[in-house]
Amino acid sequence: MANILVVDDELGIRDLLFEILNDEGHAVEVAENAAQARMARQASRPDLVLLDIWMPDTDGVTLLKEWAGAGLLNMPVIMMSGHATIDTAVEATRIGAQAFLEKPITMQKLLKAVEQGLARKPLASAPAKVGLNSNKDASGVFVTPQPVVLPPTHQSFDLEQPLREARDTFERAYFEYHLTQESGSMTRVADKTGLERTHLYRKLKQLGVDLSKAKRVA
Structure with missing residues (x-):
């Protein structure tokens, strides 16, 4: 960078x-x-x-x-x-x-x-970020990429469990996915999910999401 x-x-x-x-x-x-x-x-x-x-x-x-x-x-x-x-x-x-x-x-x-x-000052030594520049509009602002469609086998949920547990399971998978996609960057995950960083940290802690694991996977 x-x-x-x-x-x-x-x-x-x-x-x-x-x-x-x-x-x-x-x-x-x-x-x-x-x-x-x-x-x-x-x-x-x-x-x-x-x-x-x-x-x-x-x-x-x-x-x-x-x-x-x-x-x-x-x-x-x-x-x-x-x-x-x-x-x-x-x-x-x-x-x-x-x-x-x-x-x-x-x-x-x-x-x-x-x-x-x-x-405005190109960095010759900066590595290109795959897929990032293709999402930039004419004014230089990054636009929202198209949603990623996951294969049906990527994640499964037990629909027989209580609503609260089911919601926690989904949210845990949701945040782990975005953490992996963003290489563990809390700033980018917060921006993508629409949460403030402080709220995001609290949410991940509440769900028991392992941040170090997300970075290793990324």
């Missing part, structure tokens, strides 16, 4: 973005200020940077302007802020930022912005 640098002075934001992007298979590095961001950019040459606007030492727009002036803006930069004005967002875009994400950042908006950012 890609090397992504997350620059934000809030520990909670850094941890959240790290978890989501790492779960998607990206290599993620974090920095809490502009000084660390400069060093990380020099050392790791990220494929994409998520840059907070309001930081205590040097703000994100100033750092963006610095990189642009030095000819170092050779990677997509996505600005983030919970308090920025429209003028600030426009200025950042004029300098060279590719997109702007308003906090709180939803998982769907984050992944879509990262996907579009990386699409």
Whole structure:
């Protein structure tokens, strides 16, 4: 996948973005200020940077302007802020930022912005994901694939058992299937099944689904 640098002075934001992007298979590095961001950019040459606007030492727009002036803006930069004005967002875009994400950042908006950012800078070393690009529409957004039809022998259910047990059996098989299809990625399973990650974790624990087994099978 890609090397992504997350620059934000809030520990909670850094941890959240790290978890989501790492779960998607990206290599993620974090920095809490502009000084660390400069060093990380020099050392790791990220494929994409998520840059907070309001930081205590040097703000994100100033750092963006610095990189642009030095000819170092050779990677997509996505600005983030919970308090920025429209003028600030426009200025950042004029300098060279590719997109702007308003906090709180939803998982769907984050992944879509990262996907579009990386699409503008092809990664020669990134392995192709089988079947993924064929599901991308003209705007670069992935569309829902056609449902997979399973053979009748794939799973069987005892219809004589009480409804609650039957429902649990079906849900367990349902989630185990999607975990296997998504290589154990909780982020993608949550997105596909329409559940929040916290709810999904609770549901899997309640059903007794073995996450490590799902990843091994995948």
